[in-house]
Amino acid sequence: MKSLLLILSNPRYFGPAWVFASLNILFGTWAIYIPTVKENLDIDKSQLGLAIFFLSLGVFTVFPIAARIINRVGVGRATTFGVFLICLAGLLPLMAPNLYTLMGALFLMGATHGFTDISMNTLVTELEKEDRKKFMSAAHGFFSLGGVLAGLGSFLIGPLDNPPLHMLIAVLLVLGVNLFFMKRYYAVKAAPVEKEPFSLKLFKPLLLLGLVSFMSMGSEGAIVDWSGLYLKEISIAPEALWGAGFLGFQVTMTLGRFLGDGISEKLGSVKMVALGASIAIAGHLLVLTTQTNLAIMGFALSGLGFSVMVPELFRIGGNVKGVESSQGVSFIAGMGYMGFLVAPPVLGFVAKSTSLIICFIILLCCAFLVLGATFVMNRSRG
Structure with missing residues (x-):
């Protein structure tokens, strides 16, 4: 629990941990509306499976280039950009009018999710090196906590009866907290590494x-x-x-x-x-x-x-x-x-x-x- 107390008592560590929670809040909010999306778009299970495949495709597409982008712009800035991008992309799937736009929206959501995932884990790695503190595991605990918060948000399904509005509320929650804390890690850059030739x-x-x-x-x-x-x-x-x-x-x-x-x-x-x-x-x-x-x-x-x-x-x-x-x-x-x-x-x-x-x-x-x-x-x- 020492690392959890560290996160809760120091904004430098709470900021990155909240990014972990943010990813699962947005992803979990999308996930609880999957049956609704299937019904609203009148698609079958195989078509839904194809659309979800594009979510995975987006994740894998960004992995080969993410490290290069993170190193070029700085890990703190990359994490900040990732938060804004996933908030924008997270709004799209629940507004998709047909299967094809859903596939495109999920691809963008997957790509921004994957990029933010890599940047936030790199950010925590660099902070651990720089400060000689360990909080990687607790940060992943915040990811799980984000899923719990998304699950609690399912109680809004009935009263709101509006999936895009529900996602917008989740985005505003995620973005509001991140805007307050991201200045604490925005300037963090990866420590230079003496790279060796591939072998x-x-x-x-x-x-x-x-x-x-x-x-x-x-x-x-x-x-x-x-x-x-x-x-x-x-x-x-x-x-x-x-x-x-x-x-x-x-x-x-x-x-x-x-x-x-x-x-x-x-x-x-x-x-x-x-x-x-x-x-x-x-x-x-x-x-x-x-x-x-x-x-x-x-x-x-x-x-x-x-x-x-x-x-x-x-x-x-x-x-x-x-x-x-x-x-x-x-x-x-x-x-x-x-x-x-x-x-x-x-x-x-x-x-x-x-x-x-x-x-x-x-x-x-x-x-x-x-x-x-x-x-x-x-x-x-x-």
Whole structure:
């Protein structure tokens, strides 16, 4: 909780943390209106899926160029520009009059989301280096908190009965707070790095971190998408408990991120990833018992384990020798998003061919692979 208190007591750190919350407030507000958009535009599930694909396409399109832009304009300014751009782009999808404009709007939302994601993680990395303070994990906790705030905003759906107005309220909230705090980080620039020529030796640690990010965020995405169905079909849980696994996962994810920085100061980043993987393994084993209460506990335990992995991976990637922090963060973010988006449909295909139990056995194996990767990281750092 030390890092959470640091954020809440110092505007220099609250500003970047609020950018994390801002992204999920805007994305979550869009997400709760997906069924409404489908109905209003009279499109089917496949057309909706195609439109959402353009959201992902926007994210991946910006990753190769984000680091170059961030280094050119400065990480503080890039984060500021990202906030304005995502606020503008966030208004577009809920005003789209047809499928094609929806696809274009979601592409822009994805691109601005991806750019802001990389810049804000790079900003926190640079502030940690400059101030010798750790708050990356707590900043990611604010991202989870943003999702909670977006969820609470769902209570406005009925009284407002106006999706664009609802998004405008979310944008004004996000922008109003950011305008007050962005002056605290606007001038921050990445510390100069003595870059080395590209070599396999230089790329290897990033590749390993990227693979760990792919498996970690892929597992997160799979649990978010499939936990409810697992409890319904495998654990034969009553309807009232179908969402309990997702809720437990999100609550412990948020809590773990607020606690993670203090533990990381004592253990170090690599050991934190190992600890997170070990906790996730225990969680998966409980899920695989298929007993309802144990499975719900397992999802919650998995959330606690995964909560610390990605923030630590960004922290490690932003400090790889000979690599600019923005480039390290961009690569790890790209691999992570790829896992988050690819894993759920792939596991859906596996579930259709076999069963959901096999899917969670695969996730268990991934957690063991992440744990094994930490031993390689330790050797390469030693």
